[in-house]
């Protein structure tokens with residue numbers, strides 16, 4: 067990271083340290099951006115791998131850090147956690163605060179090509195290039211819109227930036243659900259068609275021939291799943307059709323669990339341990 071970082075807060079947790087920084091983000095058009103980073107205790111003596119967590123709609127860099135139950139498991143595994151924000155803040159674009167599922171808090175981890183948003187809404191560059199400039203061993207996970215971000219950043223990365231990806235209740239096929247359709251029509255000049263090439267995990271896995279390491283968990287009691295916003299079955303079918311077996315792409319359905327952080331924290335250990343296999347190999 068080239069820009070100067072300003073420490074906002076710091077808390078000791080699980081023998082490690084959770085620190086919030088802010089800086090002036092070039093990717094987000096010069097706006098001030100926050101992120102949290104958790105360093106496990108062994109980071110004082112050696113280089114540690116990093117796991118990036120992307121949050122969902124309406125979230126900030128705090129939701130995952132405060133409610134995900136990830137820190138203790140990451141501390142034990144010797145893995146750092148990076149929690150970016152979910153969108154630029156305060157761009158001042160007309161209408162960006164009108165809805166909870168578009169604009170502020172809803173950056174969809176893409177680079178906007180619509181001139182109205184393209185100066186500020188570049189969360190793809192922010193997360194993949196601007197924040198982690200010096201990190202060599204990285205994996206990525208996320209929730210809901212952040213699960214969409216984790217899967218698409220992993221699958222679309224030409225440089226294989228991430229060793230593995232996992233997601234809780236991800237938006238798996240956003241070109242076919244209301245949240246994705248709304249976001250892509252707003253942020254992208256060529257809308258859904260443009261999104262299919264880069265920002266739809268189901269479209270991407272169908273074209274992926276390389277070996278992948280993906281874990282997805284969702285709950286059958288999740289109202290957004292029931293409303294057809296997540297579509298994990300589409301992703302699973304596309305993965306199997308493309309030849310990715312259970313060892314490469316694992317999609318688990320959990321009876322009765324909802325979309326909340328109670329669900330995420332229930333399976334937090336599984337996700338940290340899944341990534342540890344690849345980050346520490």
Ligand SMILES: N[C@@H](CCC(=O)N[C@@H](CSC=O)C(=O)NCC(=O)O)C(=O)O
Nearest residue numbers: 122123124125129166209210211212327
């Ligand atoms: N305000 C909304 C509900 C918003 C919501 O549920 N956001 C989820 C992510 S949804 C997909 O990206 C979330 O993580 N919320 C924050 C939390 O801490 O739970 C509504 O009115 O339905």
